[in-house]
Amino acid sequence: MALPTISCPKCHQTSRQTKAGFTPAGSQRIKCAHCSCRYTPTPQEVGYDEEIRLQALHLRLDGFTLREIGRLLKINHQTIANWMHDYTAYLPPTLPESISDMARMDGLI
Ligand SMILES: [Zn+2]
Structure with a gap:
């Protein structure tokens, strides 16, 4: 980029x-x-600003796929994938389990 x-x-x-x-x-x-x-x-x-990133993260946690979130927020799903990848590196150790599992399922890590 x-x-x-x-x-x-x-x-x-x-x-x-x-x-x-x-x-x-x-x-x-x-x-x-x-x-x-x-x-x-x-x-x-x-x-994109934090609000949209967080919105994308919450949608992901609600079970939406990256492509669905991309359509909803009108953002390239690869961009969202990058955000999720960033979050897995920075969230505190308790939360990220589920998120990194999701990232793994999405083939990100
Ligand atoms: Zn300088």
């Missing part, structure tokens, strides 16, 4: 801005190689 043009909030460089994992909420984090600061670009720059 190509990153939109982003600039470091500290040194304002636009080059060497690399992905540095995700926040617990699922937002992309960026690391600036010039000044070593880490930051999260505004949600508009990384795509």
Whole structure:
């Protein structure tokens, strides 16, 4: 996935801005190689907002398939699959069992 043009909030460089994992909420984090600061670009720059992600997660927990959720929310089901994959990495150890089972059933992990 190509990153939109982003600039470091500290040194304002636009080059060497690399992905540095995700926040617990699922937002992309960026690391600036010039000044070593880490930051999260505004949600508009990384795509869908948290509300839609959570809605997708809840629908998944209700038993909808990724394709059904994709149709309901008008989002590519592969995008939703990516979100689910992100959540399995960040949810606390008690919850994710069921979610990672689902992800496994969906062939994500
Ligand atoms: Zn910087």
